[in-house]
Amino acid sequence: MKLQISIFSLLRAFVIVLIMFILLAPFLWILLASFRPNMELVRNQSLIPNTLTIENYVSLFVKSGYWQWIINSFIVATYTVLISLPLIVAGAYSVYRTHYWGRNALSLFLLSVYIFPTALLVIPIFRIFNGLSLVDSHLGCALLNTAFAVPFGIWLLQAFLKSLPPELEEAAAVDGVGRMRTLFQIIIPQAAPGIIAIAMFAFIVSWTEYLFAMTLLLSNDLHTLPIGLTGIVFGQYRVNWGFAAAGAVGSAVPVFFLFLIVGRWFIRGISAGAIK
Amino acid sequence: MASVTLKNLHKKFGHTTVVNNVNVEIADGEFLVFVGPSGCGKTTTLRMVAGLESISDGEIHIGNSLVNDLPPGDRDVAMVFQNYALYSHMTVSRNLGFALQARGVVDREILHRVQRVAKMLDLEEMLERKPKQLSGGQRQRVALGRAVIRNPKVFLMDEPLSNLDALLRLQTRKELIELTSDLKNTVIYVTHDQVEAMTMGHRLAVMNKGEVVQLDTPEKVFNEPANRFVAEFIGSPPMNFLEGQVSEKSQKKILKTDSFDLVLSESMNLISGSSVIMGFRPHDVKLVSEGSLGGRVTVVETLGAEKLIYLQVGKNSLSILVPATEKIRSGDHLQFEINKDYLHLFNRDDEKRIIFSEPN
Numbered sequence: 261m262k263l264q265i266s267i268f269s270l271l272r273a274f275v276i277v278l279i280m281f282i283l284l285a286p287f288l289w290i291l292l293a294s295f296r297p298n299m300e301l302v303r304n305q306s307l308i309p310n311t312l313t314i315e316n317y318v319s320l321f322v323k324s325g326y327w328q329w330i331i332n333s334f335i336v337a338t339y340t341v342l343i344s345l346p347l348i349v350a351g352a353y354s355v356y357r358t359h360y361w362g363r364n365a366l367s368l369f370l371l372s373v374y375i376f377p378t379a380l381l382v383i384p385i386f387r388i389f390n391g392l393s394l395v396d397s398h399l400g401c402a403l404l405n406t407a408f409a410v411p412f413g414i415w416l417l418q419a420f421l422k423s424l425p426p427e428l429e430e431a432a433a434v435d436g437v438g439r440m441r442t443l444f445q446i447i448i449p450q451a452a453p454g455i456i457a458i459a460m461f462a463f464i465v466s467w468t469e470y471l472f473a474m475t476l477l478l479s480n481d482l483h484t485l486p487i488g489l490t491g492i493v494f495g496q497y498r499v500n501w502g503f504a505a506a507g508a509v510g511s512a513v514p515v516f517f518l519f520l521i522v523g524r525w526f527i528r529g530i531s532a533g534a535i536k
Numbered sequence: 537m538a539s540v541t542l543k544n545l546h547k548k549f550g551h552t553t554v555v556n557n558v559n560v561e562i563a564d565g566e567f568l569v570f571v572g573p574s575g576c577g578k579t580t581t582l583r584m585v586a587g588l589e590s591i592s593d594g595e596i597h598i599g600n601s602l603v604n605d606l607p608p609g610d611r612d613v614a615m616v617f618q619n620y621a622l623y624s625h626m627t628v629s630r631n632l633g634f635a636l637q638a639r640g641v642v643d644r645e646i647l648h649r650v651q652r653v654a655k656m657l658d659l660e661e662m663l664e665r666k667p668k669q670l671s672g673g674q675r676q677r678v679a680l681g682r683a684v685i686r687n688p689k690v691f692l693m694d695e696p697l698s699n700l701d702a703l704l705r706l707q708t709r710k711e712l713i714e715l716t717s718d719l720k721n722t723v724i725y726v727t728h729d730q731v732e733a734m735t736m737g738h739r740l741a742v743m744n745k746g747e748v749v750q751l752d753t754p755e756k757v758f759n760e761p762a763n764r765f766v767a768e769f770i771g772s773p774p775m776n777f778l779e780g781q782v783s784e785k786s787q788k789k790i791l792k793t794d795s796f797d798l799v800l801s802e803s804m805n806l807i808s809g810s811s812v813i814m815g816f817r818p819h820d821v822k823l824v825s826e827g828s829l830g831g832r833v834t835v836v837e838t839l840g841a842e843k844l845i846y847l848q849v850g851k852n853s854l855s856i857l858v859p860a861t862e863k864i865r866s867g868d869h870l871q872f873e874i875n876k877d878y879l880h881l882f883n884r885d886d887e888k889r890i891i892f893s894e895p896n
Contacts, residue, residue, distance in 0.1 A: 427621035430588050435635035435686070436609025445634075449625040 293505035301501040316506035319492075326510060328481060329488035332398065333467055333511075336484055339402030340466035341459050344409045348458055351410065352417035353443060357429075367418070370411040382475050389476060396478045404472045409462040416461070420454030421447070460519055467515060485511045537721060538599035538612075538689040539564045540585065545594035547580050547746075554580050556746035558594070567716055567723040569737030571730055573769065577746040578726045579694055585724060586615050586692050598689060614683035615692040618699065620675050622667040622682075629654075629663040632681050653681045656715070673704045680712070684719065691716070693725045697732060709735060730770045734758065742766050759878075764887040767815050767880055773844055775815045776854045779884060782806045795850030796829050801876045803892050811884035818844065820878040821856040827871040836866055845870070 285307075293301055294316050296309045304310065320326050355367040385404065386395065394400030428450060432442040448455065470486040477483055483491070489507040493500055540562040547555035555577040562568045570578035583589040585596055587608035596603050603611050614635075623631055632653055633646040641649075654660045657677040667675055676696060683691055697705045697712070713736055716723050727733050733740050734754045742750045742757060742765075750762035761767035767775045780793035782800070789800040791814055798814070806812065819842075831849035838860060845864055847854050856872060858864065881890040 425619060425621065427617045427619055428623065430586075430608075431615065431617060431621040431682075432634075432638075433588065433608040434586050434611075434613060434615045434692075435638065435682075437635065437638040438609075441638055446623055450623075452625075 290505045290508050293502065294509045296502055296505075298500050298502040301505075313502075316502040317510075319503055320506045320510050324492055325480070325483070325488050326485075326507075329483055329485040330511075330514060332477075332482055333484040333486075334514075336398045336401045336405065336473070337463045337466040339399060340405040340409060341462045343402060344406040344413060344462045345455070345459055347406070347410050348413035348417055348462075349443075349448065349455065351414040352421055353447065355414060356418040356421040367415070370414055373407065373411045378471055382471060385472065386475050395476055396482060398477075398482065401469075401473050401476050401484070402466065404476070405462070405466040405469055408469075409465045413458045413462060417451065417454055417458055420451055424450050456523065460522075463518075464515070467511070537564050539566075539597075540690055540722060540724065541595070541597040542581070542585070543595040543597070545581065545584065545596065546592045547577070547584060547589065548592045554746050555584070555592075558741075558743075558746075558748050560741055560748060560751060562722060562724060565720045565722055567725065567736060567738045568741060569725045569727060569733040569739070570741045570743055571727055571733035571737075571770075572743035574728055576743040578728075578743045581743075582615075582692050582694055582724060582726045585611075585690070586613055587611050588615075611690075612688050613690045613692050614686050614688040616679050616683050616694065616696045618695040620667075620679035620696075620699075622675060622678055624667050627664050627666060628659060628670070628678050631667065631678055632659075632663075632685050635682065635686055649685050653685045656684070657681045672700055673708060676700060676708060680715070684715070687719075687721070689722065691721050691723045691725075693723065695727050696725075698727070698729070705732075712736070731772060734770070740770075742769065744769075760889065761815075761880065762889055764813055764815065764882045767882070767889075771817055773818050773855055773857065775817050775880070776852075778814045778852055778854075780812060780814055782808055782810050782812060784808045793850075793852075795831075795852045795854075798829075798874065800879075804879075804881065805892065806881070806890070812890065813882040813884055813887065815880035815882065816874050816878060818855045819857040820875040822873045822875065823856075823858055823862065824871050824873050827873050829873065830869060830871045833864055833866045833868045833870060836864055847872075 289307060292307065292309055295312045295314065297311060297313050297315065300310055351370075355363060389395050389400050389404075392400075394403065424447070428446055429442055432446055437446075468486060469484075470490070473484045474487050477487065485507075489504070489511065493504040493507060540560075542558050542560045542562075545555055545558040546553065558577075558581055560568070570581060572578050580589055584591050585598075587603070587606060591604055598611055598613070623634065626634065629650055632650045636646045636649065650663070651660075654663055657680060659674070659677055659681060662670060662674060662678075667678065670678065676699070679696065683693075697708055700708055709732060725733075725736060734757075737754055739751065739753055740757050741748045742762075744765050750757055750766045752760075752762075757766060757770050761770060764777065768777070778793040778795060780791045780798075783790050783792055789802075789804060789806055789808070791798045791800055791812065793814065800806065829849070831847035831854065833845055834848050834853065835846040837844040837846075839857075841860055842857050843860050843862060843864065845856050845858055847856060847870060864870070882888060883890060
């Protein structure tokens with residue numbers, strides 16, 4: 261009996277390790293690849309490196325415009341979060357709470373934004389943004405990212421709001437607490453975990469966005485990470501795989517740490533009742 | 537403090553009527569309990585009083601004012617919810633003071649009132665804790681405190697004790713009775729628990745299928761149930777019912793059931809041939825050594841001080857309560873007598889109580 265259990269748990273552990281390996285292997289490969297010379301990556305595609313080097317990171321941090329791109333990406337992503345969150349919260353609360361004609365149709369219609377292939381939109385959007393003098397500006401880029409983050413964000417947050425007990429709002433209503441105060445002091449703090457998740461979603465939408473940034477950000481010094489990196493990775497005659505791997509790590513790590521810190525700060529905020 | 541009047545109150549959801557012509561006048565300072573099985577419309581009625589549910593037809597008056605179209609916050613009522621609806625991100629102290637803060641009461645006054653309520657409800661040690669860190673009973677008290685602190689005209693309570701375990705429920709019930717009798721506010725209380733209703737209410741409004749079927753004091757509802765439904769719903773263990781027909785034999789009225797014949801007392805002047813439902817409570821039965829009624833014991837349930845005996849009498853299973861000292865086992869044959877002073881008779885067709893004029 262005891263033996264059976266241990267065999268079973270061994271088997272289970274093996275399966276878990278296997279699944280973890282399948283999931284994590286690409287990340288591990290990228291991390292290892294970022295420390296390998298480009299020539300080795302082209303010739304030898306095994307997982308185990310022969311030589312380790314930091315040349316890719318030197319190119320990234322010292323020779324490329326990495327720090328400028330990071331700052332630009334950060335600016336655009338922050339704008340995106342700051343603009344989209346109020347819209348998402350207001351939109352989701354409206355869809356979830358208020359009653360007006362065509363509300364359900366409208367909430368479904370929101371998601372139709374994602375029906376169109378984005379490539380089709382590039383030229384019309386460039387013309388429109390040009391007319392609004394939003395070409396070659398971070399704000400313009402953030403507005404576009406907002407347009408893509410908001411519908412899904414609303415859809416996600418209203419599902420989260422529906423999971424809150426309706427008595428919370430009813431109790432506030434009976435106590436004579438106004439709608440806005442209820443929204444800001446009860447609903448938003450109660451929905452904080454959902455709102456944080458959506459903020460992260462909006463941040464990543466912007467952080468990884470390539471097509472529109474490429475179209476709208478013309479000046480080199482406004483380029484975001486995805487544009488900057490591709491410019492170097494895809495050289496005229498060859499692809500610099502080592503640099504690409506270092507760039508991938510270099511763009512993922514800041515976000516990873518940001519979320520770690522922001523997530524903790526938010527959670528502490530909630531448990532201290534500090535978010536008002 | 538104020539009276540509450542519900543006048544021809546209706547609530548429809550689509551084509552379904554969930555509250556049907558409810559008329560109740562609740563006096564200033566009265567503790568009125570809406571009691572009934574789930575889905576009978578009691579919570580919907582309460583929510584209409586709170587303003588959380590629109591009114592399909594009828595009027596609600598609080599004090600002298602018609603409140604039909606007033607938003608919940610302007611009705612000066614406070615509500616305690618079944619799941620307490622505490623704000624989990626706020627401390628107990630903020631939970632208590634939140635409504636006052638929203639109404640623009642000055643901080644010093646809020647602090648004073650929070651402390652007074654905390655003292656009243658034994659929450660002083662918990663003021664800085666979050667609801668998560670409290671036990672069920674403590675959370676319940678916070679919910680109560682949030683209502684009490686506003687000193688509203690009317691307290692509305694929607695099954696506030698149903699999430700507590702049995703022992704705590706008993707204790708909290710007593711505390712709630714003491715608290716509300718001290719405060720003297722009007723209370724409208726909703727429960728499906730008939731014991732809770734009987735012990736707490738000054739009057740009960742027994743509801744079934746959206747209608748108030750009886751509105752009276754607990755004693756009256758228990759002793760003179762208006763119909764078979766009330767008789768069955770109020771009282772534990774529930775009343776026994778037998779269907780029968782009245783006949784006359786040597787100038788005595790006799791009720792013939794398919795289990796036994798019972799000679800009715802003279803005051804029960806029923807017409808021969810009428811079909812009735814007879815009801816008697818399990819404790820209105822006495823064991824006798826020699827009697828005309830008898831049955832075989834099928835189940836014996838020991839309740840502590842008493843035993844609940846299920847008897848097979850003819851085609852019917854009846855339950856009777858006897859002192860726990862009686863040595864009874866299943867399979868025994870028992871003789872019993874029904875106390876005719878507490879016999880309830882209902883019309884067979886509409887199941888309404890048959891009322892006999894008192895003999896002069």
